[in-house]
């Protein structure tokens with residue numbers, strides 16, 4: 021079924037104007053106030069000249085050009101979906117200016133315009149109103165006719181504003197003018213008054229009866245009960261400047277408080293959070309669109325770096341800091357690991373701390389603490405991270421805090437969009453020759469040139485694998501797809517619940533994955549990484565560039 025488009029804004033405004041019920045327009049003067057007015061429930065917006073000029077910091081005397089007004093209207097129409105009635109002042113000139121104005125308003129999705137029977141440049145009605153000169157009736161009628169002739173959309177409305185009372189004239193002048201404007205094609209009369217009671221507008225409405233809809237702006241006679249307007253049969257009441265006036269109170273109080281207190285503290289609970297600004301701007305729509313349209317890059321990936329252990333073999337170097345904070349070439353191992361991930365576009369990093377956790381204090385990364393680090397192994401540290409902030413919506417890289425590697429390794433893992441991918445060094449004999457503990461692995465195929473193209477899978481892992489079965493040494497770097505995260509989480513939890521696994525290492529996890537029939541894809545590399553286990557390794561790390 022095709023979605024039915026809502027009626028046009030021009031049509032909705034015309035209906036509001038012509039309906040027998042009293043309806044209300046709220047002032048707005050920019051995009052965000054238009055949205056606030058609409059969210060409050062108003063069915064239409066008054067783009068008032070007073071407030072639009074004030075938000076530009078100028079007077080309501082046509083100091084802002086009409087194209088500057090138009091520019092702001094475009095933002096208001098984009099930020100809202102209700103009809104907007106522009107306060108078009110005098111029409112910014114003669115008949116010719118009005119017809120161009122109407123054409124431009126239609127292009128900007130503005131539903132209606134109100135023009136007042138004064139001369140350009142106008143002055144606000146509440147500044148020496150009775151000194152203001154009214155337009156010649158015939159000349160003003162030519163503005164109305166030209167505007168009506170210019171409109172392309174039959175439902176666009178032109179309201180004409182009678183300023184006779186403002187300028188000190190009586191009811192008969194107001195009636196004479198309203199009659200002429202009605203005759204010229206006006207869709208409704210806005211009868212304005214500067215009195216603090218509604219006597220003028222009520223007298224006019226009584227005399228005018230229902231010849232056409234009548235609109236009022238009760239700024240000065242604000243104390244009049246709304247039912248009086250309703251009973252008199254007015255069509256629309258405009259609350260013409262109240263968002264701006266409310267904003268001035270709030271902004272002034274905020275500015276004065278911050279200035280006086282030289283602190284933000286006491287204001288924070290009295291203002292909206294920044295995320296409310298984002299909501300009003302529609303930020304979430306952009307985030308959704310980014311997911312739809314932008315290629316999903318590494319910034320959607322996350323990293324857990326396991327760095328809870330001390331690294332006793334490094335002796336005095338780790339007396340006051342864990343191994344991961346030992347500096348090589350002026351930067352800690354952890355700092356170098358983070359830089360490598362960052363260089364691949366991955367910035368969402370969590371470090372699991374344990375020994376001397378306070379010494380790991382790098383900025384802009386998340387932390388999980390394994391307080392039982394002395395009695396637990398890598399598997400339980402990983403579980404700490406999974407229980408903390410690591411979600412199941414991103415791919416996850418797992419790294420050790422003492423393994424340096426080249427960006428190339430991350431990128432080669434990222435090329436394989438399988439659930440589990442590990443980087444395996446073909447040069448495993450080196451560790452055997454040096455008699456060091458290493459995470460040996462056996463694979464479905466040994467490394468050959470041919471294996472470069474085939475899908476090699478992990479078949480076993482451990483420190484004690486039979487040499488005849490060994491095909492490589494795991495670098496400690498692993499990538500888990502977002503889809504596989506719930507399975508990883510479940511496996512880690514079930515292993516961790518067995519007290520026998522308290523000190524389990526990640527090669528135990530690799531072995532368990534294969535036993536669970538998970539396909540763990542092996543990417544063979546040669547070199548490009550360094551496991552810092554001894555003082556010699558620290559020296560070697562100094563040459564690792």
Ligand code: SPV
Nearest residue numbers: 068069070071107145260
């Ligand atoms: C406006 O809001 O700009 C108006 C109404 O024209 S008044 O300020 O009362 O003239």
Ligand code: MG
Nearest residue numbers: 068069070107
């Ligand atoms: Mg105005």
